[in-house]
Amino acid sequence: MIEVRNISKTFADNKVLNDVSYTIKKGMCNLVIGRSGSGKSVFLKSVVGLHPVDSGEILFDGRDTTKMTNIELKNLRKEIGMVFQGGALFNSSTVEENVAYPLEMFTKMSKAEKQKRVDFCLDHVHIENANHLFPSEISGGMQKRVAIARAIALNPKYLFCDEPNSGLDPVTAIVIDNLIQDLTKELDITTMVITHDMNSVMEIGENIMYVYQGQKWWEGDKKQIFNTDNPELNDFVFASDLFKSIKKNK
Amino acid sequence: MRILYHIGRFGILQRRVFARPEKHKILFTNILREMDKLGVGSILIIMIIMFFMGAVVTIQTALNLENPFVSKIIIGFATRDSIILEFSSTVTAVILAGIIGSNIASEIGTMRITEQLDAMEIMGVNSAGYIILPKILGMMLMMPFLVIIAMSVGILGGLAATYVIPSLSAQDYLTGLQLDFSAYRVFYSLIKSDVFAMIITMVSSYHGFYAKGGSLEVGKAGTLGVIYSIILILIANLFITHLMLT
Helix, strand or coil, X not given: CEEEEEEEEEECCEEEEEEEEEEEXXXXXXXXXXXXXXXXXXXXXXXXXXXXXCEEEEEECCEEHHHCCHHHHHHHHCCEEEECCCCCCCCCCCHHHHHHHHHHHHCCCCHXXXXXXXXXXXXXXXXXXXXXCCHHHCCHHHHHHHHHHHHHCCCCCEEEEECCCCCCCHHHHHHHHHHHHXXXXXXXXXXXXXXXXXXXXXXXXXXXXXXXXXXXXEEECCCHHHHCCCHHXXXXXXXXXXXXXXXXXX | CHHHHHHHHHHHHHHHHCCCCCCHXXXXXXXXXXXXXXXXXXXXXXXXXXXXXXXXXXXXXHHHCCCCCCCCHHHHHHHHHHHXXXXXXXXXXXXXXXXXXXXXXXXXXXXXXXXXXXXXXXXXXXXXXXXXXXXXHHHXXXXXXXXXXXXXXXXXXXXXXXXXXXXXXXXXXXXXXXXXXXXXXXXXXXXXXXXXXXXXXHHHHHHHHCCCCCHHHHHHHHHHHHHHHHHHHHHHHHHHHHHHHX
């Protein structure tokens, strides 16, 4: 479990996060949703330590990352897997080398053990016969799946995904969403997903936080989100005609 | 104030670059890769440029020393010293700043904007050390070899030019090459070249590492890397020359 308590973050004069608190629960898909520029990506990068926060506490199973030394933070990061918006795969490395990278850096596994782990991870994300291809030679959906495989290579306790299905067609997006949900349950990890895709919310949203203008505006699950009377959240949820008609029919 | 900001940030980056590497074996492999990519990949272009530069220096020197009271062997002597002292190291470094500097800044800048560096940081890898240190060490190891090649090819270019200069024989040129030879000057040039290698890789990496935005900014980072590398090479050249030759 990750407890985020009253964090704030300012860039120059722009307060991007304002006193945000959120509990990211273990074994669940925790979603942070919001409009573009609302501060959700900054929230994620603050939680994982890429952007140091101005105030507040971030507790990874009781360990406060805001008070950690660089070495402690570095050790904690070995327990974190992250999937970036664009995949962030290393262009000059093959699919297999990308997944093996954290194993090369942080384990003393033999070559055979590493290969076994790489095959296991790629198998989990349903990647076949692409081990020796470069990221530029595979589709966007496959790149995201390889990024997930790399993120789980070291058996992380925490998985963070920054808009994992952006730029993907609806079918592939749902495949990625389901994959993240399955891995969360199967590996019993703490997962946080940043998204602005309502399909993802309805597919995997178990614990959802809506961020609006850098503040936590609403928290609940996918059932509650349809019945909220929060006007800003309603604007977001029912922005498309499809969701408007679903609400009408209800 | 802006320059102080950059100096400070440059210093912080170098502290991260020279931090203890995660795994020495991986560092060694990466150094070899960079030596091949940055050094070996530049040999041909340096050979072509230095051959013609050596020939032109010889022709121009011969043109300026067309005096019956000046011995012809001075042409070979002047060409040799120009190539060893200046052209092989400084001109090679300026050329490499253009070729390698922009390459390094663009490569690291692209990794920055596509979040590849962030991905490393999240895994607990010191991205600055992992990416930049092998480039600095690889280039420093390769640069003296490149300079020796540049010296040899430049002098050969001068020899080839004797065939188009009616007043200068190849024998005079070769005698001039051996006149008052000092190995210290070669040493000075090699030392200089290693400092230049550090400047090119560190400055270009700095601009790439802090690139922001999109592909336009990556291109801008490449250009800035080249410009500042060249300026610093020329300044360093002045200081090293003053320190070692006066």
